[in-house]
Amino acid sequence: MNIETKSELPLYEVFIRSKNGLDHKHVGSLHASDAEMALTNARDVYTRRGEGVSIWVVKSTDIVASSPEDRGSFYEPSDDKLYRHPTFFELPDEVGHL
Amino acid sequence: MDVIDQEHDELETAFQAKVEAEQRIEPKDWMPEKYRQTLIRQMSQHAHSEIVGMLPEGNWLTRAPSLKRKTILMAKIQDEGGHGLYLYSATETLGISRDEMFEQLHSGKAKYSSIFNYPTLNWADIGAIGWLVDGAAITNQIALCRCSYGPYARAMIRICKEESFHQRQGYDIMMTMAQGTKEQREMAQDALNRWWWPTLMMFGPNDANSANSAQSMKWRIKRQSNDDLRQKFVDATVPQAEFLGLTIPDDKLAWNDVRGHYDFGEIDWEEFKAVVKGNGLCNRERLQARVDAHDGGKWVRDAALAYAAKKADRKAKAA
Numbered sequence A: 001m002n003i004e005t006k007s008e009l010p011l012y013e014v015f016i017r018s019k020n021g022l023d024h025k026h027v028g029s030l031h032a033s034d035a036e037m038a039l040t041n042a043r044d045v046y047t048r049r050g051e052g053v054s055i056w057v058v059k060s061t062d063i064v065a066s067s068p069e070d071r072g073s074f075y076e077p078s079d080d081k082l083y084r085h086p087t088f089f090e091l092p093d094e095v096g097h098l
Numbered sequence B: 001m002d003v004i005d006q007e008h009d010e011l012e013t014a015f016q017a018k019v020e021a022e023q024r025i026e027p028k029d030w031m032p033e034k035y036r037q038t039l040i041r042q043m044s045q046h047a048h049s050e051i052v053g054m055l056p057e058g059n060w061l062t063r064a065p066s067l068k069r070k071t072i073l074m075a076k077i078q079d080e081g082g083h084g085l086y087l088y089s090a091t092e093t094l095g096i097s098r099d100e101m102f103e104q105l106h107s108g109k110a111k112y113s114s115i116f117n118y119p120t121l122n123w124a125d126i127g128a129i130g131w132l133v134d135g136a137a138i139t140n141q142i143a144l145c146r147c148s149y150g151p152y153a154r155a156m157i158r159i160c161k162e163e164s165f166h167q168r169q170g171y172d173i174m175m176t177m178a179q180g181t182k183e184q185r186e187m188a189q190d191a192l193n194r195w196w197w198p199t200l201m202m203f204g205p206n207d208a209n210s211a212n213s214a215q216s217m218k219w220r221i222k223r224q225s226n227d228d229l230r231q232k233f234v235d236a237t238v239p240q241a242e243f244l245g246l247t248i249p250d251d252k253l254a255w256n257d258v259r260g261h262y263d264f265g266e267i268d269w270e271e272f273k274a275v276v277k278g279n280g281l282c283n284r285e286r287l288q289a290r291v292d293a294h295d296g297g298k299w300v301r302d303a304a305l306a307y308a309a310k311k312a313d314r315k316a317k318a319a
C-alpha cells in the first residue's frame, strides 16, 4: 500500500475450516515471507486451541473484491428476479407442504 | 453549501443511521475520516498494549516456581502475542501499515496501556496481573465485542474467548499464595496493594474528563463509559478479594445499599498523568525492549524475504 513500507513482509489473509463439514471462514491476516511461512504462522496465531482442521492462506493482493459503493447496481440483476424465491409462488392450502 | 459538502453530509447521516441500526461497518464501507482515525489510534494502542504487556510477565518466565507454572505462563504470554497480532491485523484493514504502527510505537508517538510501565517485583505479581489486569482488560473487551467496526468487534470476540484462562491462572496463583505460609500471604497482599490502583486507572479518566468519549459512544466504538466499566470491575472483584482473605488498599471502599454498588476512593490522577507522560517506573525499559526486539529480528525478516525470493526465482527458472 505504501512505498516506504516495501521491506514489510507481504500480507496474507487466513481462512480456517473449524471442522469437516463446515466452510473455511476468514479469521484475519498476518505477514509472512512466503506461503509456507504464512501457513505455519497461521497455525501458531489462529489455532492455538484446536480451532481448525484446515487452513487456507491467500496473498491479500491476490484477492479481488467488489466495492460497497456499487452495491446497488452490482446486485441489481438478482434483485428483480423475485421468482427465484419460493415465496413468490402462492400455493392453495390444500396442497400442503411443498 | 457546495455539492461536495452536501454529499459528504448525506454520507455522514447515512453512516450514523447505519451505526444506530446496529449494522457493522466493514473496511471498504464509507466512514467519516475522524472515525477511521479514532479507530486507528484506539486499535493500534490496544495492539501495542498486548505486545508490551508480554514484557512484565516475561520477566518471570525463567523464575516461575514450578515447571507447571512456567508452561502455563508461557502459554498465557503467547496468547498475548496472538492478541497483538489479531489487533494489528484488524487495524491494517483501515489503511495503515504494520510498519507505520511499529514506527509510531517505537518513536513514542503511540501509547500503550500505562499498567505495563509498573514493575513485576515478585512471583505474586504474576498472580495479581492475571487476576486484576487481565480481569480489567476483559471488562473493557467484552464491551468492545459489540463495537461498530466489524474487524475490531470480531478480533475482540476471539480475544475474549482466550482471556478467561488468563484471569483464572492469575487467581489460581493468588489462591495458592493466600492459602500458603504467612510469608506467601504477605507477598499476595503486597502484590494486591501495588496493583490495585494502577488497575483501576486502566479504565481511563473519569467520564467528566474524558474528551473523546462522547463521540466514541455516538459512533458506537465505545459501548459503555469509563466510569461504568470501572464500577463493574470493582463490584466483581471485591468479593474475589474477600474470598482470598486479602484487603483491597482503599479505606473508602464500602458497599452502598442505595446505589447497589461499591463506593470507592479517588484515583491518584497525578500519578496516572505522570505515567502516561512517560515518567512511570518502567516506561523507558519497556520501549527499549520493544525496539531491541524489532531491530534484533530484522536480519530474520531480511533472510526470510531473501530466501522466498531465491525460491521463487528457482521455480521460475525451472518452469
Ligand SMILES: [Fe+2]
Pocket: B050, B079, B080, B083, B137, B159, B163
Ligand atoms: Fe490479551
Ligand SMILES: [Fe+2]
Pocket: B080, B134, B137, B163, B166
Ligand atoms: Fe490476557
